[in-house]
Amino acid sequence: MLLATWKGGTDSWVWLGDSTRLFSVRSVKNLLVYSRDNSTNSVVKWCKWVPNTCNINIWRAELDKLPTQVALSRRNIQxxxxxxxxxxxxxxxxxxxxxxxxxxxxxxxxxxxxCKFPPIFAFSVKDLLDLYSSSGLGVDKKVVFQGIVIIACWSIWKARNDRIFEGRVVKVEDIVGNIRSLDFLWYKY
Ligand SMILES: [Zn+2]
Known part of the structure; x- marks a missing residue:
């Protein structure tokens, strides 16, 4: 073991976060940015033919930012x-x-x-978003299928909100009806 021996002189602080050893706000900022691990972050691909409301909804869902009971309690919102x-x-x-x-x-x-798609097995929102990539569908059909998944998530969440905030009865037919009412949009795509 190597032990440093005090040989007298002036004591001083040295900033180890930068090769210059000089403290600066820029240096702290760089340290924070480079040390941030983004490797596990997934990025939701925007679906062009789908309304923005649905895209924003799935983006928030994938980040677990929808105000579910679990998400609210995690944020200490009573x-x-x-x-x-x-x-x-x-x-x-x-x-x-x-x-x-x-x-x-x-x-x-x-x-x-x-969609004449095999039975859907998923455990997470990410699984739903990844379905199209392993679907074996052609490029155009993949885009349509992905959009339908995104619209379905929005429609399910809307039914949940309608029940909680307006007291509406949850009906699968209504959720499905919403999905069918928006599917025509892909023709414009
Ligand atoms: Zn439930």
């Missing part, structure tokens, strides 16, 4: 406790509402049969 706004039987996390909820499962059944 709201009266309740279960999933769609089924009233599970803890309301984004993966539940959009993926695993009994209501969502019926919607995904509809999407797979309507």
């Amino acid at each position: 709201v009266p406790f309740r279960l999933c706004g769609l089924c009233d039987s599970e803890i309301e996390a984004v993966e539940h509402v959009l993926v695993g909820c009994s209501v969502a499962l019926k919607v995904w059944d509809f999407v797979s049969s309507w």
Whole structure:
């Protein structure tokens, strides 16, 4: 073990975050930027033929920024406790509402049969967003399918909000109706 020996002289502070050893705000900023690990961040691909509202919704969902009960409590926002706004039987996390909820499962059944797609198995929002890439569909059909998945997520979330804030009864037919009413947009794509 090498031990430094004090040999007298003046003591001083040295900034180790920069090769110049001089402290500066720029140096701190660079250190923070370069030390940030973005390797696990996924980027939601914007779907051009889909309304922005739906794209923004899926972007927020993928980042777990939708105000579910779980997300709100994680941010220490106090709201009266309740279960999933769609089924009233599970803890309301984004993966539940959009993926695993009994209501969502019926919607995904509809999407797979309507698009002549194999049964959809997903555990997360990212799984839903990755479906198109392993679908074996051609480029154009992939874009359409991806858009339908994004619209379906928006429609499920809308049904949840309509139930919580307006007291509307959740009907799978209405959610599916929303998806079908927007699918014509891809013709403009
Ligand atoms: Zn549910």
